Amino acid sequence: MPGDPLAMIMRNPRASAEAIEKTKELFGLGEAWYMQFLIYLQNLFQGDFGLSFIYKKDVLEVIWDKILPTVIMVGLAQIVAIIIGVLLGVIAAWKRGTKIDVISLSFSLITYSMPTFWLGIILISIFSIGLGLFPTSGMLTPGKTFLSTLDMIRDGTVHLVLPVLTLSLVLIGEYALTMRNTLLDVLTEDYMTTVRAKGFDDKYMLKKHAVPNAMLPMITIIAINLGLTIGGAIQVETIFSWPGLGRLMYEALNGRDYPLLQGIFLLITISVILANLIADITYSYLDPRVKS
């Protein structure tokens, strides 16, 4: 394997042969690769994720306190993006072809074509450096003593704004586009003509008939999207030095810390599978055609 982890650990060139052997044994690196894999699986089931090369601690321990920052940032960004994205998509579909539709479409396309990290860099240079409104990195101002929890929350919130803004801008673009297309499909359905024939106004038609039908596939899409959101989160956390799993992965990557990498990857994969499962269950609960 390139970037020999052994060499990385044993940065001390004067480490004795004995010490090297000991480390090898500790990390199981001496065995054949399939043995390593089996040992890994075995350890996994016992709750042992292995030892991080960089941190020299249990991988699980390292990951543990990075989970919350990521959940806060990504969670907030998702909520904001879903609300605004869906609204934008509905407006764009309803006013199809007008200025609003074109603007919202252009917005979606541009954010879709932009690397997430680049958007972050631009936002930093405008709002942090240029306008001095927000800090450029971290979750809390380093070295600051907080007078109360409220004070700490205020500080944390100020740090949250740019990362959440970056991530949600990208998501909004995608959700708006998808909602627009889904809603357009729904609006061509026969039952929408029936509703119109009943004499209802546009607002009612949208709210009670069109949007509920369009939201169903949206749920599935949001769930599938979770995997991609993680990609965005990694970039955002890296740019803003946000102390979450994304930045941890970046560190593990550059340090070639395989156990850590595997641990994070495993955790991410499990979360995505879980999210998809929840989405499936929610969908079958909401769609009367599936309930029975």
Add this chain to the structure above:
Amino acid sequence: MNTIKQEMRKKRVEAFYQSFRSNRMGMIGAVILIFFIVISIFGPLFFPFNPLEFGEPGNVLRPPGGSHLLGTDNLGRDIFSNLLAGGRVSLMVGLLATVISMFLGTSIGVVSGFAGSKTDMILMRITDFFLVLPWLPLVLVLAAILGTSIWNIILVIGLTSWAGTARVVRSQTLSLKERPFIERIRSIGADDKTIIIRHILPNVFPLVFANTILITAVAILSETTLSFLGLGDTTRSSWGMMLHYAFQSGAASSGAYWFFLPPGICVVLVVLAFTFLGYAFDEMLNPKLKRR
């Protein structure tokens, strides 16, 4: 008999060309793309400077002006030249990775759809697996293991983005398989291989084509992101690598907009161009999407 076929084909190509010209999105995309392709091929002939040549210490991070059209980067290298060179690399990686992805996706999709039953089930499970897995973490892990040469990056991107194409191709194959003309051809004795090559593939091709263009956009974005996160080929200058150096050297904080803005803008333009083209072809080739 042959001339009638030729006549028909000529008419179809003409009609296609006509409808393309009237599609504004497609035209914009095509123009932008041609611009970048021409620049990438011929640009390097006009390098004012050797992109990799370090400048004198005093010439570092100079704003645009004088002999350096777009200024210099943190090591005194000319940004404009790097931009031209980077275009070549970014485009090449995008295109090659897409070729791999398209080849894989189409083959798996056609075989899966055509063979049916167990083969279909197994292949679809694998496809779903790749579809659901969060993409960036997967790519990061693979890239970390395989190494960062440019060919590995192309391979990695290609190996992780075929699932969508496979799905689309499979459903198209399934619907084609049921069409009566397939039965007729079988009854005159054509074997599976002939059917696939001469009848299914040509009908699947338009769909694959539109899909491929969109995948190229994603591939270019992927390479940019990978390089930015430190997994790029350091021996070559790509737009992503430029952004990597920009970030590493704190260009955002020091306001060196000429460093991080141009490569990003190029990426956005090229990705937009491919997206426009992809949508344009999709609209033209997919009768369902045609606006009334």
Add this chain to the structure above:
Amino acid sequence: MELLQINNLKTYFEISAGTVKAVDDVSLTLNYGESLGLVGESGCGKTTTALSINNLLPDEGRIVSGEILLEGKNLVEMSDREIKKIRWNDVSMIFQGAMNALNPVMKIGDQIAETIVLHQKSSFREALKKAEELFALVDLEPKRISNYPHEFSGGMKQRAMIAMALACNPKLVIGDEPTTALDVMVQAQILNLLYRLRQELNMGLILITHDLSILGETCDKIAVMYAGKIVESGDVEDIFNRNKHPYTHKLLSSFPNIHRERIMPEAIEGIPPDLINPPPGCRFHPRCPYCIEICRSEEPAMTMESKGHYYACHLGGVHNGK
């Protein structure tokens, strides 16, 4: 005063290929409690005529000229707000049940109740009660108003739609192919239901179909449409037994008749007309076996054969093939 009077209605569609003259100078009359069958092949303009009444046309369509008088009031001149009050309250529609005409994620009872809440200012609970009564009226189990559309069979969905159309006690109900895609037994049941309801409620009914055979039992009058124009109209007897227009005759004879002699039904030659550039003169002339010179250049005017029976043909009418 008549319930519905349509005078010289013209409804056109603007599409990229040109202007489709879907309804080109159509006039009809319907009295209270009468039922009119609007018949013709696909694309002849019957659905468009019906949709024009309530202004349910899609974006590309618009009423170019003419009047639609509902109890004397011209619907064409009404504002959007006024039309919305008319919809369902005075004029309701029954769509093809096989279509996706019911919202799949909303209970059927709710879909009926919402119209009552809107137009009759009732509470939701009272509206649901009314929905149950309506279900009983159409021979559906009242408790099933809490079902979703996919839980009903085709025939049941059609009944539900009829119940829904009656929710606000409309004066006029328009049925657009209400029995197409239903099997024959169910078709008969639905038609009987419509007949019975019409008697009980004294409402006007316009039945749109391409199937002439169902009109004999349920309609008082029939209007035959071709290429956006009415070619013959009259009461059922006139149309079935004393028809004058070649197209009407062809239409009738393309249905096998179990009582008459066993001859092959004759198909109507030719293809449906292009509504962007309709044939000059009489629109039916390219497919008419009796076409003469004048048919190719001059449009025939409506001639009266007897009271209430009109037809548009230069030949002074064809009777039973002669």
